[in-house]
Amino acid sequence: MSLTREGVAYRVACDLPDGSYVNLGIGIPTLVSGFIGSDKEVFFHSENGILGMGPIAKPGTEDPDLINAGKQYVTVLPGASFFDHPTSFSMIRGGHIDYAVLGALEVAANGDLANWRTPGEKVPGVGGAMDLAFGVRNVIVTMTHITNKGKPKILNKCTLPLTAPRCVKRIYTDMALIEVTPEGLLLREVAPGLDPKTIQSHTEAPLRVAPDCREMNVSANFQQVAQPVR
Amino acid sequence: MVDKTLGTCEEAVAGVFDGATILLGGFGDPGLPGQLLEALRLQGAKNLTMVHNGSGGGTHSLGGLIHDGKVRKLIASFPSNPGNTSFQEKYLKGEIELELVPQGTLAERIRAAGAGLGGFFTPTGAGTDLAAGKETRVLDGREMVFEKALHADFAFVRAYRGDRLGNLNYRMAMRNFNVPMCTAAKHVVAEVDELVPLGGIGPEDVHTPGIFVDNVVEVVRHPEYLKITTEGR
Numbered sequence: 001m002s003l004t005r006e007g008v009a010y011r012v013a014c015d016l017p018d019g020s021y022v023n024l025g026i027g028i029p030t031l032v033s034g035f036i037g038s039d040k041e042v043f044f045h046s047e048n049g050i051l052g053m054g055p056i057a058k059p060g061t062e063d064p065d066l067i068n069a070g071k072q073y074v075t076v077l078p079g080a081s082f083f084d085h086p087t088s089f090s091m092i093r094g095g096h097i098d099y100a101v102l103g104a105l106e107v108a109a110n111g112d113l114a115n116w117r118t119p120g121e122k123v124p125g126v127g128g129a130m131d132l133a134f135g136v137r138n139v140i141v142t143m144t145h146i147t148n149k150g151k152p153k154i155l156n157k158c159t160l161p162l163t164a165p166r167c168v169k170r171i172y173t174d175m176a177l178i179e180v181t182p183e184g185l186l187l188r189e190v191a192p193g194l195d196p197k198t199i200q201s202h203t204e205a206p207l208r209v210a211p212d213c214r215e216m217n218v219s220a221n222f223q224q225v226a227q228p229v230r
Numbered sequence: 231m232v233d234k235t236l237g238t239c240e241e242a243v244a245g246v247f248d249g250a251t252i253l254l255g256g257f258g259d260p261g262l263p264g265q266l267l268e269a270l271r272l273q274g275a276k277n278l279t280m281v282h283n284g285s286g287g288g289t290h291s292l293g294g295l296i297h298d299g300k301v302r303k304l305i306a307s308f309p310s311n312p313g314n315t316s317f318q319e320k321y322l323k324g325e326i327e328l329e330l331v332p333q334g335t336l337a338e339r340i341r342a343a344g345a346g347l348g349g350f351f352t353p354t355g356a357g358t359d360l361a362a363g364k365e366t367r368v369l370d371g372r373e374m375v376f377e378k379a380l381h382a383d384f385a386f387v388r389a390y391r392g393d394r395l396g397n398l399n400y401r402m403a404m405r406n407f408n409v410p411m412c413t414a415a416k417h418v419v420a421e422v423d424e425l426v427p428l429g430g431i432g433p434e435d436v437h438t439p440g441i442f443v444d445n446v447v448e449v450v451r452h453p454e455y456l457k458i459t460t461e462g463r
Contacts, residue, residue, distance in 0.1 A: 067258045082403060084410060086409070088337075093354060123328075125309055126333070126360065129332075162357070
């Protein structure tokens with residue numbers, strides 16, 4: 001079995017501590033905010049000047065002046081604040097945001113991240129990705145473990161242009177939870193039904209298996225039969 | 231008596247000259263001065279350098295200006311949204327120049343210009359393709375890239391309320407690039423939802439003090455504003 005996109009987002013949400021300030025990237029990361037338990041307060045930041053962002057606005061209640069960095073209409077929670085771009089990026093670059101949850105195209109064993117330029121892409125765009133990758137203390141990556149052609153995305157060395165060197169702390173995929181340590185990659189959790197050997201076979205970089213490596217504790221509705229490789 | 235208000239967007243953009251550098255406010259639709267942009271498109275100035283986070287929509291807003299061939303160069307962080315067809319076409323034909331800047335660096339280069347600074351050192355981008363050719367220095371053990379202040383001839387922004395002295399107040403996520411942009415250009419124009427009498431914006435609620443603003447124009451929002459926005463302007 002492997003995790004669904006929601007399952008990956010749920011697993012990340014479990015690890016975000018009470019009181020933390022978090023920026024979510026586009027894709028799987030956006031889903032994380034939906035899985036924060038009512039037992040903790042987590043504050044979501046959006047690059048375009050929002051802290052304390054709430055869920056996506058329901059149809060018919062959108063406000064034209066309130067979007068997130070992915071240009072979706074959103075809401076704000078009590079206690080939220082609005083500010084300008086220099087202030088927003090002071091929060092990011094100045095190390096005030098605790099966690100950035102970002103998508104990735106490739107991650108290397110040393111924590112190098114490549115997520116801003118795809119091969120063959122015609123018009124480049126970087127947005128806030130580099131500021132987040134360089135400025136936020138804990139950069140977390142969510143992604144599918146392999147490409148849709150079955151190739152590993154966790155590599156010895158990135159082949160795509162880097163977003164930032166040595167910035168990733170943890171990698172959450174549909175197959176595993178991997179920590180980046182000074183000694184290399186450490187496999188901490190595997191998706192239900194998978195074993196470390198299988199994870200390694202889909203990972204180019206060598207994995208050490210944590211002594212307490214375990215199966216992820218996620219419910220059956222966050223699991224799916226592993227998709228056949230196209 | 232000081233009165234910075236103008237009656238129309240046409241008057242507000244009349245002074246734009248060929249080859250001008252223009253800071254264009256907004257992130258998505260919040261704060262985007264859509265009606266000043268339409269007036270600029272009709273005004274006809276060309277060889278413009280536009281500074282904006284993205285590259286506008288298909289054939290409206292900044293996309294319209296690009297579509298008409300009025301833009302020589304774009305300085306942006308995220309010009310690659312799939313809907314930005316005008317920019318993509320011109321860029322792939324080599325008809326428009328692009329300077330790609332990380333979003334936080336773009337905002338800070340504009341802020342630095344308004345604050346009278348020559349530039350700043352930032353960790354963002356060090357060792358990546360976007361720092362190629364730039365001066366670097368190790369400060370407190372960390373490699374930093376020198377980024378120059380970004381000055382402009384004009385800034386066009388949108389605010390929620392304004393008064394005759396140029397004081398501006400923004401709603402929700404409208405502030406974005408507009409606050410720094412108002413400080414960094416020789417001539418600054420804001421379109422606003424509502425012109426209010428002096429005191430109509432309380433001193434605590436002035437986000438851009440009028441000292442930075444040259445002209446204010448009241449415009450009525452497009453009645454289908456939200457619809458246009460939802461369809462991915």
